[in-house]
Amino acid sequence: MLSTLFISLHSHANDEDYQSKEYWQTLADRIKEDPNLVIEKALSLQQKFTQEHQSYNELQAMAVLSSALVATSQFDHAETVINEGLARVDKEGSSMLKMRFLREQILLTHERGQWQQVIILSSHALVLAEQENMPQMIAHFLHNRSRGLRASSQNQQALADMLAAYQIAKAHDMRLILAEIVNSIALVHQNLGQFDEAIHYFKEALTFIDSDKDKFGTSILLYNIGTLYIHKQDLAQAKEYLQQSLALSLTLNDEIGIAYVHSQLATIAYNTGDYQRALNHIEQSLPVFEQAKIYQSITLGKLNLAKVTLAQGDHQTALNMLLALENDIANLNNDTHSKGYLLALARSYQKSRLFQQASEQYEAAIAHIEQTASKNNKESLQKIQTQMNIQHEQQKTELLKKENELQKQRIAQQDLRQKLVYLVASTVVALILVILVILFQQIRSRRKFIRLALSDELTGAPNRRNIREKGAVMFSQAKTNATELAVAVIDLDNFKTINDNFGHEAGDNVLKAFYQSCKQSIRASDNIGRIGGEEWLLIMPAASEQNITDAFKRIRQTLSQQQIAGVPSTHPVTFSMGAAAIKPDDKKLDDMIRRADSAVYKAKAQGRDQLTLAAI
């Protein structure tokens, strides 16, 4: 079969289209079936293109070569080719080629257990793949990175990458990558010590690959299942799967694969107490790992060797071997291996009768186991924690919403309260104003009423009642103090004629004019009031006859000068006045008024427009 492939590759040599992607892809695909044949072909192509100075095609050949070299674990050689390829590829400006070299470099660093490097390189390659929008490459590099993460125990991040890769692979039906991803998911379970689940996924991954075409992948899966059965202490099953894996690796001439199986078979032999067989297996694997610089496997191989040496009774050698491994074991950063190492170290101290150290190591081992258990718990708890956090956040948001609503209600209530206060305050103010207005009006109307009660409506002069009361007070004062007092009754002359000739309004105006003339002409202590239609009463305290005469003259003078609306100035407005002075016999004001009345009657009779004094 190998020769058939070889012939088929060479038979197309003449009409091969080196520019087409398919040609190089076909060549790369054959690595799984016969990597050595591909190496041979790639080397010859590289040589040919070097001579022909076809740099791009030369790089294509180098990419395939590096891939085949990695597949056959010729890591040093692969590294040289990859480094040269990466140094030159930028000049050609081909992202695709760069990604292929990077892919091999990642695989190489992965094989060497340089997990941090794997993560960095994958992230770098991922950026390129995303720029080129190549789903297959994106899924591939995500998966590579997840493997680096998983190997360095960052299981959560690893799962995130795996999930992303899984979705892309599923969407584009990339069965090969799917197989690898499911394989990786299984490995995460393995990391977490969930062996049954891990076995389940490895077996599922087997269903995604064609065992005839991908013997390499199949052998790895079988190997992984075998290893897990060792963890489960099901050594019979373990042996069965490992034997199947070994058979495939032998077919492929896959030295590394064979070495891996031997290292696990060594563990089985050790666990069954067959130390000699264990040693044989270690001898068949450890040198291969050392040759390929697979550091993790070298460390584990040495650990196994130390354990077998211890079991065989050479405590001192075993102890020295273990002590020399301390850093390497720490670098593995693997809980299971660390635990195994600590226990082996404790046992070798014990066997060497160094009990103090032995006890310390046992304690360290126990502490480590507890730490691991809590770490695993933490990882599963992390999800719950995250969910709880989300719930907590949701609750917080709900609470905030409610708080907001309450705040709004509070503000609305405050608003309402404020409005009510304003309303009440303004109502009170309005009420006070209304009351004040009413009060004011009442006071005004009361005053008016009082004024009306005491005054003559037409002229504003004190009315009959008012002037008589005032007169009565003055009369009693005069009596008490034995002072002078005079009263005069005044009657307008021919008033009827004025009304008749010039109208009632003109008559009213005459009455007003008369009152004004009186006010201007009498003393402040004198009082005048209207006691009838055109009849007036004048009260003059401390008045002599002369005072009365002067008052009559002044009133007469003032009235004659008045311009009275409605009454022609040619028409004289006059009045008659009868005055009486207080007498010792007078008992009341009316006694004086009666005499004044008689006097005015006389004045009228004597021709009007004159003053008549009643006889004393």
Ligand SMILES: Nc1nc2c(ncn2[C@@H]2O[C@H](COP(=O)(O)OP(=O)(O)OP(=O)(O)O)[C@@H](O)[C@H]2O)c(=O)[nH]1
């Ligand atoms: N315009 C007006 N006329 C009034 C008022 N009160 C009474 N009179 C009138 O005054 C007139 C009084 O007339 P008389 O009593 O005959 O007296 P007289 O015309 O003044 O004549 P003598 O007194 O004799 O000079 C009547 O015609 C009344 O109607 C008033 O308030 N306004």
